[in-house]
Amino acid sequence: MTTVRDVTRDLLRSLGLTTIFGNPGTTEIGFLRGFPEDFRYVLGLQESICVAMADGYAHAGGRAVLVNLHSAGGVGHGLGHVFTAYRNNTPMIVLAGQQVRSLLPGEPFLGALDAPSFPRPYVKWAVEPARAQDVPGAIARAYHVATQPPFGPVFVSVPADDWDAEADPLPVRPAIPGFGPDPSALAELVSALTAATNPVLVVGPGVDAEGAIPDVVELAERVRAGVWASPMSWRSSFPEDHPQFLGFLPPEERGTVEALHGHDLVVVLGAPVFLYHVYRGSSDRTLPALFLVSDDEQVLARARVGVGIRSGVRAAIRALADSLTEPSRPVPAGRTRRPRPPESVPITAEWVFATMADELAEDVLLVEEIPSHLLVRREYLPVRAKRTGLLSTGGGALGYGLPAAVGAALGAPDRKVVAVLGDGSSMYSIQALWTAAREHLPVTFVIVDNAQYAAVDILAGPENGKMPGVELGGIDFTGLAASMGCHTHRVEHPHELKSALTSALADDRPTVVHVHVDPNPTVLY
Template identity: 40%
Template structure:
């Protein structure tokens, strides 16, 4: 006779969820203590690291990832990382142990009080089965909900005395059940969008992370070429949906209303695909769209469509919509608008090293197929001006802007992409939010090269403060951190470089050697644009 535990393992196995990312507590021991031999457990030293690894893994594998947290306290520790997963549409199945059912009424130690309320609003669905026999079905519901459009995290709280309960012999099996999703645009909708594109005199294309997440980058390139349109990436990108060396690529849009409208001025139609309209950050009041400009949004997220600031929205499957538009557009050889270019570089032997020089060095040393996971917010402009991103799934960033994603996220990306090099570009401020990820890197021998860009300040906040007219801000200096010693303490080889030339040699060694490595690069402060 099956138990709740064995039936749940069947559900997880059928859906490919045989790797568990977790940090154990007492409520979780009855679950993880009886793992079948085909299941693996990846340990992170705190819950934020655990969710960050799973987030990177889910995005890079295009598949759900299973997370195991410790009751309410562990869930609370993970909430910052869960925010990034929510905005990245990462299909995480987040499980948390709960006290035994007999203890719940008295709020015994480690009870998850109002468990379904705690993770809101950062999950699509939060469940706590009403009885033990419903755990396997609830797990299946969690998996299918996480993978349904728009994808996202789901939370499941499970009392730990449920696992050993026996199921009735005639209980229905749900392990092999499948859920399929549609969402194609109707032919008349595609015809209407194409008609508006053809009627526009200066259309433009804006792409978001869901293009890359649905493996539709090549389709986006074809559409840009067919429509002969300049192409931008939507503000605050967490993935890269378009090759950064393509002649039609114009860069990343600003994160303010005024800045974005200024950049798009002169275009009479904006086609936004796979992105919100728009996700602002820096408050600079201005028009949502330039005068005389209309907008069309294609998104897989009904919420994004409903809350958009402007334009007509279509909720649909992104790849099929792109393919439908391409079918209706003739090939054209019209010239594109030249993309912006970066300014002059500092000499490679200057110290501290200019961020742009670091990125130039990466372009010349690492393989073209390298995946970048970034969390160096003060070097954003230099990164997008300089770095060469050509392949699908080459870039990941914290989708909600919450620090702590980069170091663990890189590990998850590498686990899901074993045949590609992974380089994590981490600011010295961000590194401290999830530095224990280095232990997991060393423990499992995960081949990630970390570049810690050390400017000894919360660099992104300085231009932000200046734009607000604030001149005296305490707590921005973070000097005196010895990241090489910290890395060594976690078991990861590390060294500090002092020039672009030295960096090239150290990077080449890292690319040729398996396993994790930390390279600390003293960098000058890069003043971001808004």
């Protein structure tokens, strides 16, 4: 007899979903029974960590991913990073266990009430199939929804006894391709770019998600436009050391309008208009003429200004490049970076990132979660890789960076992965170091320890005094990391940092570099 489990495993093989992230429970036994030798199960010690690892794996490897969660409680634990996956446009299938069907009317122990509603609205689609025989088809549909632009997570709840039911084989369907821009809309944008005297591009995570950084570099150079990165961007979509790179737009409306003042045309590629974090008043100025290219109809619909063009970003960029001739306007100058910071005691965050810039190769995959040092990183450690140079979170659920780096190392084993993390962020998901050691992953984790949740104080402002609940001093990260099987370095003086980084980057084991920095936060803007 061919079972639901047999058909599903054949389907997962055909879709390349044989690496599964999870933390197993009793409702998952039917799915995991007789686990095939050609599948890989990556164990995380808590469900939110499993989801974040899967997210990093998907983005680093440029593929869909399957994460297996445990009934209602496990899904609840994982929801913070399901939200992150939704914001990060991660093609993720969340496969959750459920109690056996015969017990569900009695609201049993481990039963999930109305399971498909639980992860909404942060999944593109959610289902608990009506019959066991419908499970493989539901998973196939979930895959196609997750991998159809705009990418995003989906959810399938499966009762524990469905896996042993009889099922018919499922036909294999090819992936659904992306789509290009409407010709008349593209022609309007070409005319606007041709007539502009000082255009600017704003690039967002959608550029890197489609592997289109080389394409957007070629476009920027051809049209002689400066390039801003969009606010709160969770991927680096333009080389940050390029001579036409202007920096990152601030995550608030007034600053963004002021930054774009002086341009007569703004072309936004693969980013919202715009994703803000704080409100500091409005500007007397208005945005210049604006075109927005996105594959997401919701991004296009909620933009308050500009002309929307729905398209895959790479397809639009290439169509633009093919339609434009090089203009006569001068090549714009990019940003001027601040001079290298001096060595000082206590160690400054500026010194940490400047030293890292000396040590990291151009193609390193940097994973960051440093809320209080983000602007400093951008100033002194530019991301230079032309594909997946940076992974971060577009959602705001803390604890993403450490497990995402573990998943990224699994998803891109040919890349060197370096995570730069705050002490507070690290403690949300420190257990992921155990998985890094278990999987023998050569990841370097640099924990920048300012002994507090400094981002809270920065946003509160000095006029509000010291905020409660922000002090974290005294966490022994080297001790924690060593207890889970990682190699460690403790850095307390500036001269120790270079040798620690050199050693960690050369190590084929997961290594934590714990750097004690000045607890007084630096604010560049």
